[in-house]
Amino acid sequence: MNRVNEEIGEVLTIKTNIFVPQKIKVGFQNRENTYTKTLAYVTYYDVKGKVRKETSWENWRDKKIDPVDHENIPTSGFVLNKKVGDYVSDWNHRQAYVRVYDPRGFEFEITIENLLYILENANSIKGKGLEGEFIYGWDGKDLVLLPVESPDxxxxxxYNNILHEKSYIKSKELIIGATYRTKDNREFVYMGRFEYWDTKWVSPEDVRQSSYTVNVNKGKQYIFAKKTINYRKKEDLYLLNIKSLGDRIIEVITEECTDDYAEMFDLLEKSSHYSPYDESKDEYIIYDKNRFIDKVKEKEGAWFYGTSVYIENHKDGMAEVKRENRESENYVIATKTRVPSRWGSGYETKENILYRGTLEEIWNKFQARYRNKYLTNGKLHENGDEN
Structure with a gap:
């Protein structure tokens, strides 16, 4: 949720997947520059009763001072103390924090971002401290002091009531097309249980050969999805694949099938995680001459980038078309070969210029083409003309 702080012109945000534990654990160090003469490191017990960040907490605290546990309930009487940090010593930078006094008798530190959020949602009165009740929360590893009166x-x-109830959704309760909430407070539509495909890189021993990917079947998994926009600015799916639900899905938001389930499933069928890429279905299509010329000129831009094309109907038949130099009107088409490095291990790339001439001459001579990739199910996976 975003709101604008008009005085500083910034949008202040706070996540709604902040975890609010039922119990906190406080360790201490002696510090002369604090009001209480001790500084606290506050951590918490998770829903399984385990102390989080226990190793760093134990390493930080003074073992001669007994730690204390507190119920994490809305509490009033917090007081802003002073800013610390925001300095550079040698190569180390100490991030700026603000110290806060907890009425239970200790001081701890919050971030400047947390301070701004507090001041947007609560009053700080000189000599009296912060008005209202506050509770401890954690955004990942970061402590957040939350005003109970804040709109978030x-x-x-x-969200936290659901987490603490531990009434997680079981696999037999899943409904196709229904919308669910995950443990990290994200919303997804359940698409079904399917084989989930991934890829892994393989590096040949021969350095002259390029690394390549192979398909890997991860077995049947529960697939959840939500719509997104990909880097080509086209509608796509963001997938969440879960082999065993465990505590990952915490709530059904609506059991009704989402209106665009059919559209989402069509996008899913075009995903290589649903159906793997099948190289045998590759299609090499000769560019229209005018399209080829326009594409090369559009892509080179001010930095004179090259354009990759195919000159043979196989994956290794790739070449690059680029302007000969900044002053020239001519272009070159060249292939690249991996050769053992002159400097020992590894490899280097050797460029082999095949032809110099105009773009029209290059198109006529080499019949420049692009490569469409298809999935095993026959769906178009990648349109080479868009690369």
Whole structure:
């Protein structure tokens, strides 16, 4: 959720997947520059009763001072103390923090971002401290002091109630097309249980050969999805694949099938995670001459980038078309070969110029083409003309 702080012109945000534990654990160090003469490191117990960040907490605290546990309930009486950090010593930079006094008798540190959020949602009165009740939360590894009266707290509280109830969704309860909430408070549509495909890189021992990918079947998994826009600015799916649900899905938001399930499933069928890429289905299509010329000129831009094309109907038949130099009107088409490095291990790339001439001459001589890639199910996976 975003809101604008008009005085500083910034948008202040806070996530609604902040975890609010039921119990916190506090360790201490002696510090003369604090009001209480001790500084606290506050951590928490997770839903399984395990102390989080326990190793760093134990390493930080003074073992001569007994730690304490507190119920994490809305509490009033917090007081802003002073800013610390924001300096450079040798190569180390100490991030800026603000110290806060907890009415239970200790001081701890919060980030400047947390301070701004607090001041947007609560008043700080000189001599009295912060008005209202506050509760501890964690955004990943970072402690966040939350004003109970903030507009986000209601949603954060609802989310945490679900976490603490541990009433996780079981696989037999899943409904195709229904919308679910994950443990990290994201919403996904359940698409079904399918074989999930991935890829892995293989590096040949022969350095003259390029690395390549092979398909890997990860077995049947529960597939959840939500719509997104990919780097080509086209509608796509963001997938969440889960082999065993465990505590990953915490709530059904709506059991009704989403209106665009059919459209989402069509996008899923075009994903290589649903159906793997099949090289045997590759299609090499000769560019229209005008399209080829326009594409090369569009792509080179101010930095004179080259354009990759195919001059033979196989994956190794690739070449690059680029302007001969910044002053020239001519272009070159060249292939690249991996050869053992002159400097020992590894390899280097050797360029082999095949022809110099105009773009029209290059098109006529080499019949420049692009490569369309298809999935095993026959769906178009990658349109080479868009690369």
């Amino acid at each position: 707290y209601k949603e954060i509280s609802k």
